[in-house]
Amino acid sequence: MKIYWIDNLRGIACLMVVMIHTTTWYITNPASVSLFDWNIANILDSASRVSVPLFFMISGYLFFGERSAQPRHFARIALCLLFYSVIALLYISLFTTMNTELSLRNLLQKPVFYHLWFFFAIIVIYLVSPLIQVKAVSGKMLLALIAVAGILANPNTPAQKAGDVQWLPVNLFIYGDTFYYILYGMLGRAIGMMETQKRAVTLACAAVFILAVAVISRGTLHELQWRGNFADTWYLYCGPMVFLCAVSLFTLVKNTLNIRTLPGLKIISQHSLGIYGFHAFIIHALRTRGIEFQDSPLLDIAWIFTATLLASLALSMLVQRIDKKHFVS
Numbered sequence: 001m002k003i004y005w006i007d008n009l010r011g012i013a014c015l016m017v018v019m020i021h022t023t024t025w026y027i028t029n030p031a032s033v034s035l036f037d038w039n040i041a042n043i044l045d046s047a048s049r050v051s052v053p054l055f056f057m058i059s060g061y062l063f064f065g066e067r068s069a070q071p072r073h074f075a076r077i078a079l080c081l082l083f084y085s086v087i088a089l090l091y092i093s094l095f096t097t098m099n100t101e102l103s104l105r106n107l108l109q110k111p112v113f114y115h116l117w118f119f120f121a122i123i124v125i126y127l128v129s130p131l132i133q134v135k136a137v138s139g140k141m142l143l144a145l146i147a148v149a150g151i152l153a154n155p156n157t158p159a160q161k162a163g164d165v166q167w168l169p170v171n172l173f174i175y176g177d178t179f180y181y182i183l184y185g186m187l188g189r190a191i192g193m194m195e196t197q198k199r200a201v202t203l204a205c206a207a208v209f210i211l212a213v214a215v216i217s218r219g220t221l222h223e224l225q226w227r228g229n230f231a232d233t234w235y236l237y238c239g240p241m242v243f244l245c246a247v248s249l250f251t252l253v254k255n256t257l258n259i260r261t262l263p264g265l266k267i268i269s270q271h272s273l274g275i276y277g278f279h280a281f282i283i284h285a286l287r288t289r290g291i292e293f294q295d296s297p298l299l300d301i302a303w304i305f306t307a308t309l310l311a312s313l314a315l316s317m318l319v320q321r322i323d324k325k326h327f328v329s
Contacts, residue, residue, distance in 0.1 A: 047245075060182075061189050084328070142190060146247055151240040184246060188250065216241045
């Protein structure tokens with residue numbers, strides 16, 4: 001049975017991943033662009049930070065309920081990791097000056113190419129899925145969980161002090177990103193089961209998302225002005241504002257895009273795995289070979305994003321023609 005809002009959400013998250021890596025050069029090179037152009041990239045990146053949390057929430061919705069990840073799901077993730085790692089090694093050896101031997105030596109400690117880390121992380125969601133069956137919870141309990149784990153006791157919340165006394169974040173001994181990846185999964189299942197189809201809820205989620213994006217972008221700008229360089233303090237996938245963005249956008253899409261899969265998002269969703277697997281190589285190739293328009297940053301962002309999306313989509317379609325059983329596409 002098709003779940004339309006999940007397909008739409010997967011498509012949106014996929015587009016956001018491409019946008020994050022499209023804007024990365026501008027975000028990390030503030031001295032090379034005007035403050036206006038940097039701010040545009042910052043806002044686009046801030047709004048797209050929810051992409052990875054959304055993927056964890058989608059997986060949690062699908063596997064933290066009556067059914068859990070099956071051997072075929074583990075096999076698919078393993079094959080995807082192997083396939084795109086081989087592609088990465090070929091790309092590195094043929095088109096870059098990176099050290100292929102070093103990439104192979106550290107294969108079990110870090111991914112061959114930066115974006116492949118997600119395949120390692122999602123394995124944990126699959127591993128714990130047989131142990132987790134999220135129960136229906138009340139809206140008040142869910143809000144309390146979001147407030148405490150997402151903000152008040154989130155170790156990524158910037159420290160707040162009154163004199164010598166630190167009052168945020170509260171120390172509940174929460175450590176590591178994996179805690180939040182699993183929590184995102186559980187929230188995805190809990191929100192997915194809830195009756196959220198209320199106009200007030202939809203409007204509140206839209207407002208929270210916009211406000212949280214504004215805080216992320218403004219906070220990142222403040223860090224730039226204070227440090228003199230970019231810092232990812234507010235960009236962290238497990239940070240408090242990204243956490244709020246993820247919960248609010250997940251609910252917003254569930255409430256508003258649940259009647260059918262939108263045409264553009266349908267094809268992106270169908271090829272989201274292939275697009276994710278290929279997009280980083282294409283962006284790297286475009287950037288390192290100067291196939292860009294950095295004299296016109298806004299045009300460049302549009303060009304890199306569009307070219308990457310279309311090329312990744314074309315490669316995914318090609319792989320799917322060969323990979324009839326969708327093992328890696």
